Amino acid sequence: MAVNWRVQGNLKVITADIKKVCPQATVYSVGDASHQSRASDHNPWNWGYGIVVSAIDVMIRNGFTKTDAANLVKALKGRSDIQYIIYNRTIWSASWGWKARAYRGSDPHTDHVHVSAKHTRAADQTVKHVTFRPVPVNKPVVKPVSKPTDGKPATKPAPVSKPVTPKPVKAPPFPLGPNSSYGEYKGNRNTPSKSGVRMFQAQLRKRGWDIDVDGKFGEETTRIVKEFQKQKHLKRDGLVGPVTWRAIWEAPVTSK
Numbered sequence: 001m002a003v004n005w006r007v008q009g010n011l012k013v014i015t016a017d018i019k020k021v022c023p024q025a026t027v028y029s030v031g032d033a034s035h036q037s038r039a040s041d042h043n044p045w046n047w048g049y050g051i052v053v054s055a056i057d058v059m060i061r062n063g064f065t066k067t068d069a070a071n072l073v074k075a076l077k078g079r080s081d082i083q084y085i086i087y088n089r090t091i092w093s094a095s096w097g098w099k100a101r102a103y104r105g106s107d108p109h110t111d112h113v114h115v116s117a118k119h120t121r122a123a124d125q126t127v128k129h130v131t132f133r134p135v136p137v138n139k140p141v142v143k144p145v146s147k148p149t150d151g152k153p154a155t156k157p158a159p160v161s162k163p164v165t166p167k168p169v170k171a172p173p174f175p176l177g178p179n180s181s182y183g184e185y186k187g188n189r190n191t192p193s194k195s196g197v198r199m200f201q202a203q204l205r206k207r208g209w210d211i212d213v214d215g216k217f218g219e220e221t222t223r224i225v226k227e228f229q230k231q232k233h234l235k236r237d238g239l240v241g242p243v244t245w246r247a248i249w250e251a252p253v254t255s256k
């Protein structure tokens with residue numbers, strides 16, 4: 001088989017799209033031994049627009065899952081550049097109006113999706129991308145603006161360039177007693193210990209809040225603690241007691 005063959009163009013696009021999501025995915029164009037022994041789209045053939053292989057086998061392994069396989073079938077069936085698809089004892093083909101029918105070949109196709117392209121120049125030249133996995137939404141961390149505007153807390157989202165989502169970590173033990181809390185110094189309260197305040201300020205900052213790590217529990221810290229409590233559906237008292245303290249470390253980081 002010393003001919004110069006190539007994979008049909010539309011299948012090349014599909015293969016590249018699969019590898020974009022699953023870089024380790026195994027996609028065969030020339031079939032395995034069982035395919036080669038009989039007439040198959042996996043064998044190079046001159047269809048008048050080039051010597052091409054017009055089928056791919058997308059193997060369920062190396063990161064390409066059964067869910068991906070099912071979604072790939074869904075995304076490809078009905079396309080005008082595809083002739084038929086076989087997966088999991090089922091065949092969908094253009095000739096049968098893409099209706100799912102039982103596939104009774106000796107290979108049940110449970111470990112791969114077979115995709116055969118139409119043998120036309122138009123199909124060969126089709127550049128149509130395929131999505132088989134939901135695109136992950138990388139939510140940017142919303143940093144509350146620290147400067148209040150005319151008394152009201154400003155919460156204009158300012159997306160940071162590199163979305164960082166720190167994983168929740170186990171909270172260090174709450175430094176005060178179970179019925180105590182850190183709060184704004186109002187004269188009648190004891191000045192809260194700077195080191196504890198600094199600890200949760202630093203953690204809030206890590207989570208994307210624009211807060212100064214200065215160990216002072218002032219207006220700004222109260223405002224941000226209240227925002228945080230609102231976001232986490234905690235009692236919005238602006239105090240950092242054991243519950244809020246724990247949430248500052250352990251609650252999932254969200255942008256809203």
Ligand SMILES: [Zn+2]
Pocket residue numbers: 031035042055056057113114115
């Ligand atoms: Zn195949």
